[in-house]
Amino acid sequence: MSIDPRRSRLPIRVLAAGGHSAADRTAPRWSGPKKTSGQVPLSIFEPAYLSRYHNLGVNPRALTFAAIDLATTGLNPGRDRICEIAVVRFRGDGTELGEYATVVDPQRPMGATEFHGLEGSDVKGAPTFAEVLPDLMRLLSNAIVVAHNLLFVDMFLKAEFGRTGQVAPRWPGLCTLVTTQAQLDGPAYSLRSLHRTFTGEWITDAHTALSDCRATTTLLTQLIDRSPSPLRYLGPPMSDAPDLADTPAGRIAARAPSMSAPEGLLASMARRFPLTELDHPTVTGPAQEYEQTLALALDAGRITWDTAWTLARLAQGAGMDQAFLHRTNLLAWRHMLHTAPDPASWSEGRRHDVARLATHLGLVEHARSLSHGLPTPAVREPWESALKGWRLGFDDTPELSGLKDLALRHGASIAKRLTETVRMFVTADLAGRSSSAAKAHELGIRTVSPTEAERELRSGIEAAAQKERQLAEQQAALEEQRAAESAEREAYFTHAWRAHEQDPQWGQDSGIATIKLH
Incomplete structure (x- = not known):
C-alpha cells in the first residue's frame, strides 16, 4: 500500500488491521499536517x-x-x-x-x-x-x-x-x-x-x-x-x-466512591474497582483485616453501610482489584455456610437474612435459591429495626419481660444461651449469685441493671431514628438533584451527526490549530 500525497496531508503511516504499519519502509514521511493556523499543542x-x-x-x-x-x-x-x-x-x-x-x-x-x-x-x-x-x-x-x-x-x-x-x-x-x-x-x-x-x-x-x-x-x-x-x-x-x-507490576490503591444497596453493597463496591490484566501485589495487613471484618459481618447476619465503607477503605489499602474482591467475598460466604448450622433447620427469617447477605455480596443465584418458596417478608419500619444485630442476654425473671419485649420489637435477638457474641447481660442480680449471672461474668460479658439496660436500648432506638432522618434528608436532596438533571436533558443531550464533518480543531492559549484532513 502506498500513500498518494495529493490525497493525504497527514504525517501518518497507514496501519494494517493488526495494528502494525502496513508500509513502514516504503510509506513516505510528511513533515506535518496542513494547518490553517497555530500549532497542535x-x-x-x-x-x-x-x-x-x-x-x-x-x-x-x-x-x-x-x-x-x-x-x-x-x-x-x-x-x-x-x-x-x-x-x-x-x-x-x-x-x-x-x-x-x-x-x-x-x-x-x-x-x-x-x-x-x-x-x-x-x-x-x-x-x-x-x-x-x-x-x-x-x-x-x-x-x-x-x-x-x-x-x-x-x-x-x-x-x-x-x-x-x-x-x-x-x-x-x-x-x-x-x-x-x-x-x-x-x-x-x-x-x-x-x-x-x-x-x-x-x-x-x-x-x-x-x-x-x-x-x-x-x-x-x-x-x-x-x-x-x-x-x-x-x-x-x-x-x-x-x-x-x-x-513487576506495582501496587494500586483503587477506590469505591459510591455504593448501591439495591445492587448489593459489596457487589456494587467491587464494580467500582478495576478489572485488571496485571498481577498487582496486595498488602497483607489490610487484606487480612478485610477478611476478618467481612467474616464478623456475615456471622452477625447483616452488612451495614458503615461496615461496607469500612471494607471499601480496607480494600483500597490492601490494593485489591475487582477479581480479588469477588474471590475474597465468595470464600467468606462459603466459610460462613460451612460453619453454620444445617440450612434445612433455618427459620424463614434466617433464610431471608442470609439471602439478603448473598444479594449484598453479588451472589444473585444464591440469593434466589435461598428465597425460593419463601413468602415476601413484611416491610419493617426503620424504628422497628433499630436494634437489629444486638444479641442480648436476660436473667430468667418475670420482671424483665417488659425489657425483652422492647428489645424484640426493635429488632434485637434474645440469646438462648450465653456466648461471647452477647452484647450485654441484663439482670437485677449484679452480685452474680445466679448461675446465668455467674456465666456472664465468666465469659466477660458486660452485666447491666434493668435501668441501665432500658436507658441503653432507648438510646440505640433514638440514634437509629436520627440516622433515618439524616438518610431521608439526603434522599430528598438526591431527588432534587435528579429533577434538576432531568430539566437539562432537552438542552444538552441533543447531539446529531454533522452532514459534513468539520476539520478538527485543537485549542491552545495563543489560538486554535485547525487541521485539514480533506
Whole structure:
C-alpha cells in the first residue's frame, strides 16, 4: 500500500488491521499536517484522528485503544499534581482487554476536592506517580491512547515525566473532545452530555478517573458503531511496549466512591474497582483485616453501610482489584455456610437474612435459591429495626419481660444461651449469685441493671431514628438533584451527526490549530 500525497496531508503511516504499519519502509514521511493556523499543542502525544472522508487508514474496530483519565489537585500542571489515574484498554469493536485505576499520592496538599471527591486521607500511603509509571508505560504502549480532552492529559503527563527525570515516549493520541466537535453538532461537548446522548444514561460516579475512563471507552465505541459512514483511523502506528520484563507490576490503591444497596453493597463496591490484566501485589495487613471484618459481618447476619465503607477503605489499602474482591467475598460466604448450622433447620427469617447477605455480596443465584418458596417478608419500619444485630442476654425473671419485649420489637435477638457474641447481660442480680449471672461474668460479658439496660436500648432506638432522618434528608436532596438533571436533558443531550464533518480543531492559549484532513 502506498500513500498518494495529493490525497493525504497527514504525517501518518497507514496501519494494517493488526495494528502494525502496513508500509513502514516504503510509506513516505510528511513533515506535518496542513494547518490553517497555530500549532497542535501536544508534547507527548502525536495527534491521530477518525475521519469519514478517507479511504486511507484502517478500520478502527481492529485496533487496540487505551482510554486514560486523570484527577488532579488543580488545573496548573506546573504546580498541581495527579492524584488519581485510570486506564482502560479495549479494541475498537468494544472488546474489553483490561482496566487499571489507583489514587496517587500527589506529594502536595490536596485541592479541587469538590470536583473529584478525594481528601488528603484518601491519598495518604498511596503510590506516587514515579511508582505507577512502569505500569502506565505498559498500559499506554501498543495502543492508541484516547482521552476526552487529550491536551489536559498531555500537559500533566509532561509535567510528571519531567519531575521523574524520564523522557516521555511519543504515543499516538486520539481526543474524543476534538473528534466529537468535528463529527457532531450539539450544544455541549462534555463527556457527561455525550455519554447521555449515546447511552441514555448518566455516568456513574462522574469525575472519578475509572468511571470517566469507562465512559470514554463507551463514547468511542459508540462513535465507531453509529457513524453514518465508516470512520477510519488516520494517525501514527502504535508505539512498541518498553522492556519492563524485569519490573513487576506495582501496587494500586483503587477506590469505591459510591455504593448501591439495591445492587448489593459489596457487589456494587467491587464494580467500582478495576478489572485488571496485571498481577498487582496486595498488602497483607489490610487484606487480612478485610477478611476478618467481612467474616464478623456475615456471622452477625447483616452488612451495614458503615461496615461496607469500612471494607471499601480496607480494600483500597490492601490494593485489591475487582477479581480479588469477588474471590475474597465468595470464600467468606462459603466459610460462613460451612460453619453454620444445617440450612434445612433455618427459620424463614434466617433464610431471608442470609439471602439478603448473598444479594449484598453479588451472589444473585444464591440469593434466589435461598428465597425460593419463601413468602415476601413484611416491610419493617426503620424504628422497628433499630436494634437489629444486638444479641442480648436476660436473667430468667418475670420482671424483665417488659425489657425483652422492647428489645424484640426493635429488632434485637434474645440469646438462648450465653456466648461471647452477647452484647450485654441484663439482670437485677449484679452480685452474680445466679448461675446465668455467674456465666456472664465468666465469659466477660458486660452485666447491666434493668435501668441501665432500658436507658441503653432507648438510646440505640433514638440514634437509629436520627440516622433515618439524616438518610431521608439526603434522599430528598438526591431527588432534587435528579429533577434538576432531568430539566437539562432537552438542552444538552441533543447531539446529531454533522452532514459534513468539520476539520478538527485543537485549542491552545495563543489560538486554535485547525487541521485539514480533506
